[in-house]
Amino acid sequence: MxxxxxxxxxxxxxxxxxxxxxxxxxxxxxxxxxxxxxxxxxxxxxxxxxxxxxxxxxxxxxxxxxxxxxxxxxxxxxxxxxxxxxxxxxxxxxxxxxxxxxxxxxxxxxxxxxxxxxxxxxxxxxxxxxxxxxxxxxxxxxxxxxxxxxxxxxxxxxxxxxxxxxxxxxKIDVTQPALLNGLFALLLLYRGLNRLKIATTTPVLIAAALLTGLATALCETAWYALTSGVSAWDVFQANADVVVYQDLGFLRPGHWVALVGLAVAAVHAWRAPVAKPRRARRSDGVPAQTGA
Known part of the structure; x- marks a missing residue:
């Protein structure tokens, strides 16, 4: 079952x-x-x-x-x-x-x-x-x-x-494909970090989220510019509308990809084990607690 x-x-x-x-x-x-x-x-x-x-x-x-x-x-x-x-x-x-x-x-x-x-x-x-x-x-x-x-x-x-x-x-509206491609790129980046033996610390995960979000915005811009003839700058500027109008309805795929990556980084930081204090040994071999 x-x-x-x-x-x-x-x-x-x-x-x-x-x-x-x-x-x-x-x-x-x-x-x-x-x-x-x-x-x-x-x-x-x-x-x-x-x-x-x-x-x-x-x-x-x-x-x-x-x-x-x-x-x-x-x-x-x-x-x-x-x-x-x-x-x-x-x-x-x-x-x-x-x-x-x-x-x-x-x-x-x-x-x-x-x-x-x-x-x-x-x-x-x-x-x-x-x-x-x-x-x-x-x-x-x-x-x-x-x-x-x-x-x-x-x-x-x-x-x-x-x-x-x-x-x-x-065809015309590629909002969902852009979002899913951005999330796929984020997953590939996580895989690359693992292959390169780069530790997935919270700062690394934050950087990966922001980088992939920017790449998603640029790819969406390029797609519309190449397929519809719309000004690439106008399309890219649309990513700032959420700040201008302060309306979540203006969130673009790049924003969502970055937010997903940042959420992963936040959960990673929350679940990260707390480092235990190191124990030093005295000359007679008996463990001694370090710190104040």
């Missing part, structure tokens, strides 16, 4: 995670049942399931760095469940797309081949399927730990493809 740990005991964390990953699907089902999906319900359902697949993929990728930064080992217990939920929403995304096209397989295949963003999205789904099929303990033993790890390291490439697919199909 998804709410039990490996020892068969009830896990509140696993139960909560399982309940939360079901919420988007239940909301979508309720809105469909009550006719709240608008004039194109299948299209809306396709978009919603795809968006949640990307969101949950980022949550899954956040498990390992947050486990290290927050010193919360139990988080690893929900990583597989989250990964499989990503695959479920992505598969639902494709299934609903096929329903929207009335299972016209010729049209479906031609659309995937002709439209670049669909080709990218379908490639990402194939990658997620490979990761889902090989996620069991039995597959880890058959493949060997090193081969299994090499395959599952492709999740970062798959996430990049999924985010590109999301951005390209969003």
């Amino acid at each position: 998804p709410w039990l740990d490996r020892q068969g005991r009830f896990s509140a964390l696993r139960a909560l995670a399982f309940a939360l990953v079901l919420v988007p699907a239940l909301i979508l089902a309720y809105e469909a049942w009550t006719g709240q999906l608008g004039s194109k319900p299948w299209t809306r359902a396709v978009h919603d399931t795809g968006t949640w697949a990307i969101r949950l993929l980022l949550v899954t990728l956040a498990v390992s760095p947050l486990r290290r930064i927050l010193d919360w080992g139990k988080l690893l217990g929900i990583r597989r469940m989250l990964g499989l939920s990503v695959l479920a929403y992505a598969a639902g995304h494709l299934t609903l797309y096929c329903i929207d096209l009335a299972f016209d397989w010729g049209l479906i295949v031609s659309e995937i081949v002709k439209r670049f963003y669909l080709t990218i999205g379908f490639t990402a789904l194939l990658g997620l399927t490979a990761l889902g099929v090989t996620s069991t303990d039995g597959m880890i033993r058959r493949m060997g730990a090193k081969n299994w790890q090499r395959l599952h390291n492709l999740v970062y490439l798959i996430a990049g493809l999924g985010l590109l697919h999301f951005a390209l199909q969003s």
